[in-house]
Amino acid sequence: MLMNFFRKLMYGRYGSDQLSFFLLILYVILILLSGLPHLGILSWVALAVLLWDLYRMFSRRFDRRRAENARFLAMAGPAIRWVKMRRTIHRDKEHRYFRCPNCGQYLRVPRGKGKITVSCRNCGASFEEKS
Ligand SMILES: [Zn+2]
Known part of the structure; x- marks a missing residue:
């Protein structure tokens, strides 16, 4: 009714x-x-x-x-995208998140692997990052 x-x-x-x-x-x-x-x-x-x-x-x-x-x-x-990204980062304890210094794309690496070389999947730039 x-x-x-x-x-x-x-x-x-x-x-x-x-x-x-x-x-x-x-x-x-x-x-x-x-x-x-x-x-x-x-x-x-x-x-x-x-x-x-x-x-x-x-x-x-x-x-x-x-x-x-x-x-x-x-x-x-x-x-909205920023809030969603913060939530993902907060929940995902297995990875460390950072932005590509070249293009600003969000990238993630597994935690606890020491210093590793990362190549950005967006622009292809390579750089060293602590994980
Ligand atoms: Zn990049």
Whole structure:
């Protein structure tokens, strides 16, 4: 019954995407921060963010919303990749990660092999690295 109601409510509406998820997280962060002294004003900013998020989800202008989301992904892409890379590095205890000094590509070597020569699989440059 309730699910039916929501399905009808969202019919023909844009719904959620990565940007709407980001806005929701931003809303929660702002609400938490607004609990701190002198930051009460942030609860209004949070409300504005939430309203914008809801507006996007209930919008019927799919083309515009998709374009916004694409712009958001283009801006957030490097940050998202950085966070994913940090998580991989943190979880992978078997390898040491570093960037190629020549092209900046992420490379990994097995840990505990002493000094080894690495060749970059992206640009082919060779260099010495502690593992
Ligand atoms: Zn390289």
